[in-house]
Amino acid sequence: MENIFREDKKYILNVYNRINLEIVKSKGSYLYDEDGNKYLDMFSGLSVNNIGNSNEEIIQAILKQSSDYIHISNYFVSKSIVKLAKLLVENTHASKVxxxxxxxxxxxxxxxxxxxxGLSINKGKTHILAAYNSFHGRTLGSLSLTGQKKYQENFKPLLPDIDYFIYNNIEDLKQKVNHKTCAVxxxxxxxxxxIIQIDNSFVKCLNELSKKYNFLIIVDEIQTGLGRTGELLTSHYYNIKPHITTLAKSLGxxxxxxxVLVSKDIENLLKKGEHGSTFGGNPVSCACGEVVINKILEKDFKKDLRRKSNYLLDKLYILKDKYPHIIKDIRGKGLMIGIDVGEYAFIIKEKALEKKLIINITNKTVIRLLPPLNIDTKEIDEFLDIFEVIISERI
Ligand SMILES: Cc1ncc(COP(=O)(O)O)c(C=O)c1O
Structure with missing residues (x-):
């Protein structure tokens, strides 16, 4: 290949901000470039490689399932798909997946x-609510939920009858909900x-309103789910009973x-032919899903993750005290951590790459840490050392 960066630009729609790095191999908490340089990965491919890059058990699951069959279509039952669904049902609020x-x-x-x-209750119950500043995806339906102008403005008209409330603002939610609301x-x-956490009081209000106005609570755990914050689902930490939980990212x-995890009372809403997907629930992906879920359910997973999270957060708070002009705030749970560094975010990301550290920025000012969940303390120290060198330099 002549110059992969030039050809990438030439042949692929330029919708991604590429990092100027060609990765040829990955293992555990590290990525490797073509010259054999090793980069510490505090990003996990956007919280996908949660049990480590190129995990050996994942490789084995791929090999085993793909040597039996890779795809047979949803006209057939498949052991690996059913096994994963059973695991999810047995360990969450869901009765079906x-x-x-x-x-x-x-x-x-x-x-x-x-x-x-909504329509099964009455003809006009089609109103859906989502939060401002939320992110639920980029296809037209989920983009209609994503309450951020910058993602939506060039693609209107979006799905009708969707409105937004201010996150954690009880009064605003109360004003927006009505008897036509079918879901939040x-x-x-x-x-x-x-990396902004929901308030318990907001969750309480949401539960009450859901009962009063009979709407579904749909919790998007695509980023927070699957062990990222320690529990299989982050909803375990809150007094919330989702009717639906959505997952993706590290599941495969x-x-x-x-x-889509669906609770008992609505498990029979969709009838045959009303929804489907050619590839949805690929047997190889589901075989990997079983490995992922079993790892999260291991006896010491939660304890270990909490220990590492506390360790990392404690050290970050020390850095915040030491460099208050750079670190404005630290937020998050488990290994989903945001460090608000204001206008320094992009320069820190650039310097990090020079020092062979991969970090991600969200919302312009926040360094978002999403390391592999099986990162070890030594690797966390490595991150902290590099990070301190960067913020202690004149930037
Ligand atoms: C909370 C949340 N919902 C939905 C999505 C969309 O997921 P995908 O990119 O797999 O379509 C994301 C992706 O970052 C997300 O973080």
């Missing part, structure tokens, strides 16, 4: 269930929005896979 290929598709399916739920979509920690261990 629908598999997709991505986060946006999970939310699309959830929108359809919500609309069908919510992130328990806004990820793309800058790096292969495309999403899921």
């Amino acid at each position: 629908f598999f997709t290929n991505s986060g946006t598709e999970s939310n699309e399916a959830a929108i359809k269930i919500a609309r069908k739920f 979509f919510i992130e328990l920690i806004q990820g793309e929005g800058g 261990g790096g292969l495309p896979l999403g899921a």
Whole structure:
């Protein structure tokens, strides 16, 4: 290949901000470039490689399932798909699962269930609410939920009868909800929005309003789910009973896979032919999903993650005290951590890359840490050392 960066620009729609690095190999918490340089990965391919890059058990699951069959279509039952669904049902609020290929598709399916739920009650119950500053995906349905102008403005008209409330603002939510509301979509920690956690009082209000106005609570755990904050679902930390939870990202261990977890009372809403997907619930992806879920359910997973999270957060707070002019705020739960560094975010990201550290920025000012969940303390120290060198230099 002549020059991969030039050809990438030439042949692929230029919608991504590429990092100026060609990765040829990955393992555990590291990525390697063509010259053998090693980069510490505090990003996990956007919280996808949660059990480490190129995890050996994932590789084995791919090999095993693909040597039996790779795809047979959803006309057939498949052991690996059923096994993953059973694991999800046995360990969450769900009584049934629908598999997709991505986060946006999970939310699309959830929108359809919500609309069908509303219409099954009365003809006008089609109103859906989501939060400002939320992120739910980029296809037209889920983009209609994504309450951020910058993503929506060039693609209007979007889905009708969708409105937004101010995150964590009880009065605003109360004003926006009505008897025509069929669903409220919510992130328990806004990820793309800058790592902002939901308040318990807001959750309480949401539960009360859901009962009063009979709407579905749809929790988007595409970023917060699957062990990222320690629990299989972040909703375990809150007094919330989602009717639907949407998942994706790390579910397939790096292969495309999403899921819609549906609670008992609405499990029969969609009838045969009303929804479907050619690839949704690919047997190979689902075999990997089983590995991923079993890892999160291991006895010491939660304890270990909490220990590492506390360790990292404690050290970050020390850095915040030491460099208050740079670190404005530290937020997050488990290994989903935001460091608000204001206008320094992009320069820090650039310097990090020079020092062979991969970090991500969200909402312009927030360094978003999403390391592999099996990162070890030594690697966390490595991150902290590099990070301190960068912020202690004159930037
Ligand atoms: C909370 C949330 N919902 C939905 C999505 C969309 O997922 P995907 O990119 O797989 O379509 C994302 C992606 O970042 C997300 O963070």
